[in-house]
Amino acid sequence: MTEHNHLRSIAPEEFEAYCEVAVQAFNETGRLAEVVGQERVVFEFDRSIAAFDGDAIAGTTAAYTFQLTVPGGAVDAAGVTFVAVLPSHRRRGILSAMMRHQLADIAARGEPVAALFASESVIYGRYGYGCASDQLSLTVRRGEGTLRPAAGSAGPGDTSVRLRGGQPADMSTELAQVYDSVCPHRPGMMARDDRWRQAALHDPESGRRGMSPQKCLLASDDSRPRGYAIYRTKPDWDDDGLPYGRLAVREFIAADGAAAAALWTDLLTRDLIGEVTARMRPVDDPLLDMLADRRRARAYLSDGLWVRLVDVPAALTSRRYSCPADLVIEVTDDLLPANAGRWRLQCPGPGETGTATCERTTAAADILLPVAALGAGYLGGVRLGALGTAGLITECRKGALAVLSAAMYSDPAPWCPSMF
Numbered sequence: 058m059t060e061h062n063h064l065r066s067i068a069p070e071e072f073e074a075y076c077e078v079a080v081q082a083f084n085e086t087g088r089l090a091e092v093v094g095q096e097r098v099v100f101e102f103d104r105s106i107a108a109f110d111g112d113a114i115a116g117t118t119a120a121y122t123f124q125l126t127v128p129g130g131a132v133d134a135a136g137v138t139f140v141a142v143l144p145s146h147r148r149r150g151i152l153s154a155m156m157r158h159q160l161a162d163i164a165a166r167g168e169p170v171a172a173l174f175a176s177e178s179v180i181y182g183r184y185g186y187g188c189a190s191d192q193l194s195l196t197v198r199r200g201e202g203t204l205r206p207a208a209g210s211a212g213p214g215d216t217s218v219r220l221r222g223g224q225p226a227d228m229s230t231e232l233a234q235v236y237d238s239v240c241p242h243r244p245g246m247m248a249r250d251d252r253w254r255q256a257a258l259h260d261p262e263s264g265r266r267g268m269s270p271q272k273c274l275l276a277s278d279d280s281r282p283r284g285y286a287i288y289r290t291k292p293d294w295d296d297d298g299l300p301y302g303r304l305a306v307r308e309f310i311a312a313d314g315a316a317a318a319a320l321w322t323d324l325l326t327r328d329l330i331g332e333v334t335a336r337m338r339p340v341d342d343p344l345l346d347m348l349a350d351r352r353r354a355r356a357y358l359s360d361g362l363w364v365r366l367v368d369v370p371a372a373l374t375s376r377r378y379s380c381p382a383d384l385v386i387e388v389t390d391d392l393l394p395a396n397a398g399r400w401r402l403q404c405p406g407p408g409e410t411g412t413a414t415c416e417r418t419t420a421a422a423d424i425l426l427p428v429a430a431l432g433a434g435y436l437g438g439v440r441l442g443a444l445g446t447a448g449l450i451t452e453c454r455k456g457a458l459a460v461l462s463a464a465m466y467s468d469p470a471p472w473c474p475s476m477f
Contacts, residue, residue, distance in 0.1 A: 064108055064109075064158050065107060065109070066104070066105045066106060066107070067107050067114075068102070069102060072093060072100070072102075073089070074114050075107055075114055076092045076093050077089055077114075078107075078115070078117045078142070078143055080092060081141075082142060083141065088263055091263060095261065096139075098252055098256055098259075099252045099253060099256050099477075100119065101121060104119055104120040104135075105117070106118045106119065108142070108151045108154065108155055115142065115143050115151060116142040116143065116146065117141050117142075117155075118137065118138075118139055118140045118156070118159055119137075120137050120159065120171070121135070121136035121477055122135070123172075123247045124247065124248040125172060125246075125247055126240055126241060126245065126246045126247075127244050127376040127435070127436060127437075128376045128378070128379075128437045129376055129377025129378075129467075130376060130377065132169055132170050132372065132376070133167070133169065133170070134170040134247075135159075135166070135172070135367075136247065137159065137171055137173035138173065140152070140176070152180075153184075157392060160185075160365075160367060160392055160393055161393075163367050164393060167368075168367060169367055169375060170365065170366060170367060170368075170372050170435070171364070171365040171367055172189075172473075173186065173362075174362065174476060175188075175363050178360050181363055181365075182429050184365070185365045185390060185392055185393070185427070185429050185432065186365040187428075187429040187432035187435075187439075188360045188363050188433055189245070189361075189362055189363060189364035189432060189436045189439060190360075190361035190362045190436055190471040190473060191359065191360060191361055191438070191470075192336075192337050193339070193340055193354075193356045193357065194334070194335070194337075194356070195335045195336075195342070195356055196333070196354070196355040196357075197325055197333045197334075197355070198331060198332050198353070199331045199332065201350070201353035202322075202324075202326060202348070202353070203350075204322060204347045205347060205348070208314070208346075208347035208348075209313075209316070209318025209319065209343075210315065217278065218277070218283065218284075218315050219276070219277055220275065220276055220320070221274075221277070222272065222274050223272075223273055223275070224271075224272070225271050225272070225287050227273075228273050228275050228285070229258065231275055231285070232257075232258075232273070232275075232285050232287075232310075233249070235284055235285055235311075236254075237249075239311075239312055242469070243471070244469075245361070245438075245472045245473040246472065246473060246475070247473060247475050247477075253475070257475065258271070265289060268290060268291040269290045269291065270289070271288070271289055271307065272287070272288055272289065273285060274288070276320050283311065283315075283316035284309075284311030284312055284316030284320050285308075285309070285310055285311075286306055286308070286309045286324060287307045287308045287309075288304055288306045288307060289304070289305050290304050290305075291305075300328075300329040301332065302331055303330065303331065304324060304327060305333075306324065307336075309338070314347075337476070338472075339470050339471075340358070340438070340470045341469055361471075361472065361473060362471065362472075363432070364432040364435050365428070365432050366396065366432050367393065367396075369390075369400060369428070370400060370416065372435065373402055373415045374415050376413070376435070376437075377407070377413075377467075378404040378406065378464040378465065379406070379407065379437075379463060379464055379465070379466055379467055379468075380407075380463050380464050381406040381409065381464070382403070382460050382461060382464040383401075383404075384401070384402050384423045384457055385399055385401050385418055385420050385422050385424075386422065386424045386425075386426060386431075386461070387399045387424070387426070387453075388427070388431060389425070389426070390427070398417065399417070399418050399422055400415050400416065400417065400418065401414075401415070401417075401418040401420065402414075402461075403415075406464075422453050423452075423453055423454040424454075424457050425450070425453060426444075426449070426450040427449070429449075430449050430450050434465045434466075436467070437467025437468075437471060438470045438471040440462050440466065441461055442458055442462040
């Protein structure tokens, strides 16, 4: 940034000009009023950062205050968002200045972790973020959604699952119950308060892309709701006059396999629907194994949540580990020097008493890794051994990387269904 630029948070009366930067940077058209109205529901003005060129805003970033599920628990996390620089102000160091400023602020707030969804996957590695989860896009065509006979078989004493359709807003209480029951057990999920429940049901016309308003399918039994799907539809016919409507699943949460199977059976066999799509699905989505032919899901893999450790010892001691480990890791971190150096990580395995510790040490390092690699493995979905093979981690003592990789790996796979 030049000497004419400065960074500060914005006041509410500056919010429209602030949002305009993101609209311009992301090549949106005619959505400013909608963005302003939508974002006010969840926006935290004290966590906003604007880069000014004189009196005009040239760059933006912000953060939301979240509780992030991690293996065996949860951690305070900053959900980084609104990262944008005006096209006219690129390549001036504005983004780097904002990222540094924001990381310092997150550290000062005592949040051990930052997380984001990347608009472009090449940007955030240089700021210490690592890709901590992947996600699938699934496409199942008409007649290809047959499930195995045993898919989602109910356990002993389970009652039958019933389905009920309706409007998401009319089922908001049940949806929240399902989400809250699943969230503590899936690393990567963010706890939702009333603001985020409202945001999850927001249904702007511009987001429909010619499809219907959102609809909801709820799975429940006599005692509780157990799953739901929020989706849109669009009628269509092919060139031969055959029905080829589309059904797009926006959010699908199920507390158990029986509820998931009941929901998918309904959605994949709808009359007049030629194609069902589901984006942002976990890599271990049980639908792949429920299908009689998993190839019919046409799974496409992309990156999901990116994680950055802001306070290495606090982050590493906030989660559980899959096997015991006693290792010295040497972390490199160019942006947050307090993270850099050697740390002795001692963690008990499942069923053992005590919690993990992570303390400074002068002992020889077993593993040398950048903070981005540690963030990639933090939620338990990335094999650190694979990062070592790719040259991103250096093993100083033979066998140490396999131990750390096994300890950090977790089940189920990390997944964040909440775009922010």
